[in-house]
Amino acid sequence: MDQIFVTIKQTIMNLAAPILPDWMEPLLSIKISIVAIAILGPVTMMYLTLLERKVVGRMQNRIGPNRVGKWGLLQPLADGIKMLTKEDIVPTNADPVVHFLAPVLIVMPALLVFAVIPFGRNMTAVDLSVGLLFFIAVSSTTTIAIFMASWGSRNKFSLLGGMRSVAQMVSYEVPMVLSVVPVILIAGSLSTNAIVEAQGGWNGFKWFVFTPWGFFAFLIFFLCGVAECNRSPFDLPEAESEIVAGFHTEYSGMKFALFYMAEFMNSFTISGLCATLFLGGWQGPVLPSWLWFFLKTYALIFVMIWFRGTLPRFRVDQLMALAWRFLLPFTLVNILVAGYWYFARGPVKVAVATGILFFTFWALSKLNKVLVPEKRIYRFAE
Amino acid sequence: MEKTFTLQDLGASIDTQTLEVNIGPQHPSTHGVFRMNVVLDGETILSLKPVMGYLHRNHEQIAENMSYTGTMPYTDRLDYFNSMSNNLAWAMTVEKLANIDVPERAQYIRVIMAELTRIVNHVSVIGFLLNDLGAFFTPVLYAFREREKILDLFEETAGSRMMCNYLRFGGIKRDLPAGTLEKIKSVTSNLPKFLDEFEALLSKNEILCMRCQNVGVLPAELAVSASITGPMLRASGVNYDIRKVDRYSIYDRFKFRVPLGSKGDVYDRYYVRVLEIRESLKILEQALKDIPAGETISKKMAPFLKAPRNFKPPVGEAYARVEAPKGELGFYVVSDGTPQPWRYHVRAPSFINLTILEDMCIGQKIADAIVILGSVDIVLGEVDH
Amino acid sequence: MFYGSGVLRGMLVTLKHFVTSYFIRRSPETMRSGALVTLQYPEERLKEKERYRNFPFLIYDKTPDNLRCVACDICAKECPPKCIYIVREFDKDGKPLKRPAVFDIDFTVCMNCGICEEACPFDAIFMDHEFEIAGGNRQEKLLFHKDDLLKPNEHFHKIRPTDAETIDKRLREADEKKKAAEAAAKAKAAAAQQSSQTAAQPPKTA
Numbered sequence: 001m002d003q004i005f006v007t008i009k010q011t012i013m014n015l016a017a018p019i020l021p022d023w024m025e026p027l028l029s030i031k032i033s034i035v036a037i038a039i040l041g042p043v044t045m046m047y048l049t050l051l052e053r054k055v056v057g058r059m060q061n062r063i064g065p066n067r068v069g070k071w072g073l074l075q076p077l078a079d080g081i082k083m084l085t086k087e088d089i090v091p092t093n094a095d096p097v098v099h100f101l102a103p104v105l106i107v108m109p110a111l112l113v114f115a116v117i118p119f120g121r122n123m124t125a126v127d128l129s130v131g132l133l134f135f136i137a138v139s140s141t142t143t144i145a146i147f148m149a150s151w152g153s154r155n156k157f158s159l160l161g162g163m164r165s166v167a168q169m170v171s172y173e174v175p176m177v178l179s180v181v182p183v184i185l186i187a188g189s190l191s192t193n194a195i196v197e198a199q200g201g202w203n204g205f206k207w208f209v210f211t212p213w214g215f216f217a218f219l220i221f222f223l224c225g226v227a228e229c230n231r232s233p234f235d236l237p238e239a240e241s242e243i244v245a246g247f248h249t250e251y252s253g254m255k256f257a258l259f260y261m262a263e264f265m266n267s268f269t270i271s272g273l274c275a276t277l278f279l280g281g282w283q284g285p286v287l288p289s290w291l292w293f294f295l296k297t298y299a300l301i302f303v304m305i306w307f308r309g310t311l312p313r314f315r316v317d318q319l320m321a322l323a324w325r326f327l328l329p330f331t332l333v334n335i336l337v338a339g340y341w342y343f344a345r346g347p348v349k350v351a352v353a354t355g356i357l358f359f360t361f362w363a364l365s366k367l368n369k370v371l372v373p374e375k376r377i378y379r380f381a382e
Numbered sequence: 383m384e385k386t387f388t389l390q391d392l393g394a395s396i397d398t399q400t401l402e403v404n405i406g407p408q409h410p411s412t413h414g415v416f417r418m419n420v421v422l423d424g425e426t427i428l429s430l431k432p433v434m435g436y437l438h439r440n441h442e443q444i445a446e447n448m449s450y451t452g453t454m455p456y457t458d459r460l461d462y463f464n465s466m467s468n469n470l471a472w473a474m475t476v477e478k479l480a481n482i483d484v485p486e487r488a489q490y491i492r493v494i495m496a497e498l499t500r501i502v503n504h505v506s507v508i509g510f511l512l513n514d515l516g517a518f519f520t521p522v523l524y525a526f527r528e529r530e531k532i533l534d535l536f537e538e539t540a541g542s543r544m545m546c547n548y549l550r551f552g553g554i555k556r557d558l559p560a561g562t563l564e565k566i567k568s569v570t571s572n573l574p575k576f577l578d579e580f581e582a583l584l585s586k587n588e589i590l591c592m593r594c595q596n597v598g599v600l601p602a603e604l605a606v607s608a609s610i611t612g613p614m615l616r617a618s619g620v621n622y623d624i625r626k627v628d629r630y631s632i633y634d635r636f637k638f639r640v641p642l643g644s645k646g647d648v649y650d651r652y653y654v655r656v657l658e659i660r661e662s663l664k665i666l667e668q669a670l671k672d673i674p675a676g677e678t679i680s681k682k683m684a685p686f687l688k689a690p691r692n693f694k695p696p697v698g699e700a701y702a703r704v705e706a707p708k709g710e711l712g713f714y715v716v717s718d719g720t721p722q723p724w725r726y727h728v729r730a731p732s733f734i735n736l737t738i739l740e741d742m743c744i745g746q747k748i749a750d751a752i753v754i755l756g757s758v759d760i761v762l763g764e765v766d767h
Numbered sequence: 768m769f770y771g772s773g774v775l776r777g778m779l780v781t782l783k784h785f786v787t788s789y790f791i792r793r794s795p796e797t798m799r800s801g802a803l804v805t806l807q808y809p810e811e812r813l814k815e816k817e818r819y820r821n822f823p824f825l826i827y828d829k830t831p832d833n834l835r836c837v838a839c840d841i842c843a844k845e846c847p848p849k850c851i852y853i854v855r856e857f858d859k860d861g862k863p864l865k866r867p868a869v870f871d872i873d874f875t876v877c878m879n880c881g882i883c884e885e886a887c888p889f890d891a892i893f894m895d896h897e898f899e900i901a902g903g904n905r906q907e908k909l910l911f912h913k914d915d916l917l918k919p920n921e922h923f924h925k926i927r928p929t930d931a932e933t934i935d936k937r938l939r940e941a942d943e944k945k946k947a948a949e950a951a952a953k954a955k956a957a958a959a960q961q962s963s964q965t966a967a968q969p970p971k972t973a
Contacts, residue, residue, distance in 0.1 A: 059785045060523040062805045156401065232518065233589055310781045311774060312589050313516035315749050316425070365770035372770055373591030376649065378657060380639035381621040452847040455880035520781065527804060534816070541820035541894070547880050555885070559818065559929075576800060583780040586773030687885060690845055 002288040005036070006122050033125040037114045045264040046076035052305050059309040086253035091154055094250065098152030103251065103258035106145035109138045110265040117272045118193050120282045120290030131192040132184065135273060136177055139228070142266070143169045146237070149259070150247035162247035164316050165237035169228060171323045176224035178331035179217040182338030183208055183277050192273075196281030207280035212353040213338040216361075218278040220327055220334070222300065225270035227323075229263055232308040236316055271300035318371065325368050333360045400428060405751070407436050413510075413755065414762030418739075425747045430740045434733070437766040445726040450476055451550065451690035453726070457713075458545040460728060461764040464503050466495040466536070467706040469549040474630060475713040476551045479700035482683055487676040488553035489632045494566065494669050495548065496631075496704070497662040498536075501573065502529050503707035504613075504655040504662075505580075507759045511652060512584065514756040515593055521584060528576055531569045538562060551693070552683030563670060570666050577659060585653065594649035598742040598754035601646060608738045612709025612731055614758060617654045618646035624705040635672075636665045648757040694721055708732055708759055728767050732760040817927050820881045820894035822874055825916045826923055834917060835891035838867035842883035842892055850876035851883065870913040874900075890934050896926045 009032050016028055050072055054064030065072035090099060116131035118124040128134055143166055150162020184190060186208070187198035199207050208214035227234040237247055248259045275281060275296035284292035314322070337353050344352070365372055405418040415436035421428045441460065445453040457472045458465035470492055477484065484492075509525035533543040539558050540548035548555055584590055600610070602618045615622055623640045625633040641657035643650030679687065686693045697719045703712035709731025716725040735758050743751045787801030806813065827834040843851040856868035884893050895918070902908030924931040 055785070056518065056520075058788045058803075059781045060520050061527065061784055061788050061801065061803055062523065063803065232516065235516070306778060306781060306785075308518055309520050310583070310778050311517060311587070312512060312593060314589060315593060315747065317747075318592050361769070371588070371592060373586065373588055373773065374595055376595075376653065377644065378650075378653065379642050379644075380657075381623075381626075381642055382639060448847055449845070452845065452882065455847055455878060455882070524784075530804075537816045537819055539818065541818045541881060542879065545879070547882075556818075572800070579780055579800065583777040587777050588771065588773050591773070688888065689841075690882065690886060 002121060002290075004288070005120070005290065009033075033115075037111070037125060041111055041114055041265055041268075042261065044268050045261045046080070048264045048268065048301065049079065049260070050075050051301075052308070055302065055305045056309040059306070080257070083254055083257040088253045088255065089250070091250050093154040095152045095154065098148050099250070102145050102149035102152055103255040103262075105148065106142055106262040107258050107265075109141045109145075110262045110269065112138050113269045113273075114265075116192050117269060118196050118276055118281055119293055120288065123282075123290060124193050127193050128191060130190045132180065132190045132195070132277075135192075135269075136173075136180070139266070139269070140169075140173060142228075142262070146247050149251070153247070153250035155250055158247055158249045161237050161249070165230065165247055167316070168230075168234065168236065168319055171320055172224045172227040172234075175220055175323060175327035175331045176228065178328070179220040179224065179334060180277060181331075181335050182213050182217050185335075185338050186342060192276050192281075196276055196283065199280040200283055207278065207283070209278040209280075211341065212350065212357050213334050213341060214278055216330065216357055217334055217338075218274070220331055221278070222274055222303075224323075224327070225267075225274060226304055226307060227319075229267040229270055229304075231263070231267060231304055233311040233313045234319060235308075235313055236319060267301060267304055268297065271297045271304065274300055321368065321370055326364050326371065330360060330364060333357070403748075413760055414765075416760070416762055416765070418751070418755070420748065420751065422748060425749075427743050427746055427748060427751060430743045430751065432736050432739055434736070434762075434765050437762045439763075439767070441767040442726050442728065446723055449691045449721050450693055450695065450723065451686070453723075454549070455545065455547045458547055459763055460730065460767055461706065461708060461711070461732070461761045462544060463506060463761055464499045464707050465544055465546045466499040466548065467704060467711060469546065470496055470631075471702060471704040471706065471711045472713050473549040473551055474704065475700050475702040475715050476695060478702045479698055479715060479717055480551070480695040482552045483680050484553055484631075485677050485680055486632075486674050487557075488678045488680075490669050490673040491554055491558060491678070492549060493631060493633065493636075494666060494673075495536075495539075495546075497665050497669070498532050498566070500662045500707045501659050502532050503759075504659050505529060507756075508580070508584070508652060508655060511648075511753070511756040512590075514752050515590065521580070524576075524580060524583070528569075528573065531572075535562065535565060535569065538565070550679060550683065550687060552686075553677075553679030555687070557678045563673070566666070567670055570663055570670075573663055574660070577656065581656060585656070591649065593750075593753060594652060594757075595647055596645070597648045597746060597750050598757065599645060599647045600738065600742055604738070604741060605646070608734075608741075610709070610735050610738055612706070612735065612759075613654050613658060614651055614709070614735055616640065617643035617650040619644055624703060624710055628703070630702070630704065633665075636668045638662075638664050648753055651757045651759075691721055694719060699725075703729070706731060708761065708764070709735055711764075728764075730764040730767055732758075732762075732764040733766075736760055736765060815896055815926070817929065819896055820879055820884075821898050822877055822879065822895055822900070822911075823872060823883055823892050823916070824895040824918045824922075825870065825892055825913065826890070826920055827917055828920055831914075831917050834866065835889050836867055836870065837865040837889055837891070838870075839888070841886050841888065845882050845886040846877075847880060847882060848876045848878055850874075850878075867913060870916065872911050872916065873909070874911055875909050890938065893923060893927070893930075 009029070012032060013025065013029060017025065020028060050065070053075075054072065057064035065075045068075045068078050090096065113135050115125045116128055116135055124131075146165050146169070147162055150158045150165070153159075183195060187195045189195065189198075209218045226232075230237050248256060251259060272293070275293065279296045279300075281296075282289035282293040287295075333356065337356050341349055341353055401422040403420045403422055405420060407415045407417045417433040417436070419431040419433060421430075439459075441456055444456060448456070454469060454472060457468040460468050473492075476482070505525040505528055506522075509522035512521040513519060536546055536548075537543045539562055540546040540555070600614065600618050602620050605615050605618045606620055610618075611622070611624075619642055621640060621642055624630070626640060638661045641654050641661065643654050683693075695717045697717055699714070699716040701712055701714045703710050710729065711731055712729035714725075714727040714729065715723045718724040739755065739758060742754050746754070784801050788803045791802040793802045793804045793806070825834055825836055838853050838855040840853050843849070843853050850873045852869065852871040852873075853867050854869035856864045856866045858864055879894070881894050900908055920931070920935075
């Protein structure tokens, strides 16, 4: 049961082996993985949109969509048909090449990073030895696509929204990468599979999230991941309560659907990577490995949707202040603590590490008055 | 010798221009058709001009050609969230003009309806403010749950959820149906728990505090000189609540306090409204305990229930004001003895409170302008009447 | 408490609502906190409130010819947006009858205020509860004529039982009083005739 997808792939390869020439076998193996991912990616995104609407609806004490198909399961189909049948409007002054390429370029990194995520035991599509670096590098190219979208629209407000988005994504990349460094230190490798296996054993208590530095690194990575995906509470680029709809104002129909798809696929991959790095990936006692992976990823996606349903959004300068003045110093201290952890022995390392990290948290919240709420006193008149 | 480049050499001109933007009549936030002409320098606001009038419906002209009772349904539609308060203000104006007394039971029912309206309004305003901040409708829907219960009450007594048309000169149109007082008691007994939950969701939320504190500060002297009234004024620290100052209707029989803010920013306006809901609950408790039995319309005006067109008030003028949830709502009427008023004017609180919007927004970012507008709490029906 | 605790407390509230929305359903009387409040319209509907007022309707007592309206035009005069148009009916000789020939209400103008119901001295027009009256095009179902507006007294009893009882009682009492007055007048007339008859007869003298 655990290796069911691997065995399916092996069976197909065995069936095809007599027919195909030698040089085509690796190609076929890759093609099967690609087909699997190409089905998984968009289908995940479609049902993620439905999941988000239903979960946010339940949080607001109402049922989400439930008229199209039982429980609304055909709603993504209806949404897809709607998007496809909309008129594709391109502004006259827009730069046609840039305007056209932007949605394409934003979906590509979202799909590419599916290759290095370990979905289960022996189920990574491409087991690169620098998998994590590949992930971070490729997902950073989303930034250029967003800038292309805002520039190509020839709209003052799109440009404003796009610049804000670029600033946000670039400034949240730094704490994200730095918070991953302790994981690489302790696991000793950049390959995602090796990181998962370094968290094996003891039925779950060797996951990195249960160590002091890992816990804070997990929180920081998750927050930065949410910011990378442009989701609430960092969804300033697509805020509707301001005057613009952000960098995708001028897009309609299928191109808009591509932006939407990229956002959800990004959130899936970030959650997947977070589960891999900190929550032990596919490790888990009884259930098949791929089921554990999906459970952990969807738990993190639920937290992202939970954020969206509850929190108001940040203003742009407060967002930057959070990244540069709070999260960045914290990640640097985290790296030092992880280094100490690697060399120290015995229970005293837990106490020292926890102590240093809590002290840093407290000190940073004291130093950043602009981020902390003030106490107010209200008086009453008779 | 090395050559240094400047941007001018590359052909770029670096004098910046200010950007003029219309936060247009089709508003992303749900305040109605309202336009703001904003001049921006980057993200900072240099000047802001509100443009109103998209919802002008000629209310004053209509009222000058209509019988006095016939104007009552039109006053519902002024501030369409708080129709009972508007009815109360108009009824009080005509009662002042024609010297009509209101029996006890009618007074109590009027106060109960006015305070229920205040709760409805404040709770919705907080919800809409959070919607402007980006909290994706969750506080709005929690607030609307409570509002629904109160609107059901209005439907049972007056016949309609929002356009109540319930008050008449000298009392109210019809007595409450059987069982309404128990229903009001059960709704108000649930409200403190709801408020605690609402506050747990919102009041100490770091993101809310960051967005709302020290944003849109309104100093007390500026507020008083611009005739701002209502929760905005009290959030700036000025102790002026018309229920305490004028002691109209029977408000002097109830013990309640007036919450005051200290700084006058958006957070204070939000929190003063939360505290005012609690004070309204106190008034409701006392009113429900003390409500007497009796008739619901004064003997002098009872015949006019059946024949509104015959009501001819004496010649004269009157101005009466109430503490509507949005501020001071006043009606000014001049009568010349005929069944139609000679002059009719509405002092709408949202309209007057909007005049200070520019002073509050200068120097803030564009994102803050929306939040400040949400905290001023306007309803376009009132702004444009 | 610590920085971030406000956010976490808010998130706990939302989580509580998420979980309880699966277990607590809306009950018609009170909505408990955290209940799922959605009504699946049109399969489930809200309870109709008795005093709910939507558009007006005219009442007839037993047959549509027996309508209570006497075309006095008071409701048309009182109506704030002036949406009622009444023309009195005349019989063949040109004498006015106490019935309307034309009674039109323009539903695009009517604002459901209920003043026509308050002002009618003959209890002929009341506010109905019908709200699902959308028409398919611009001509349908926007101007209602007398025949569309007439509804029987039983309908009134069904939608507003307490008011219908009160009005029926009042009409019955008025009717009985009128009958009693007529009977008394007839008796007086008969007695007067009797006495005049005895007066007209010559007294029997011996």
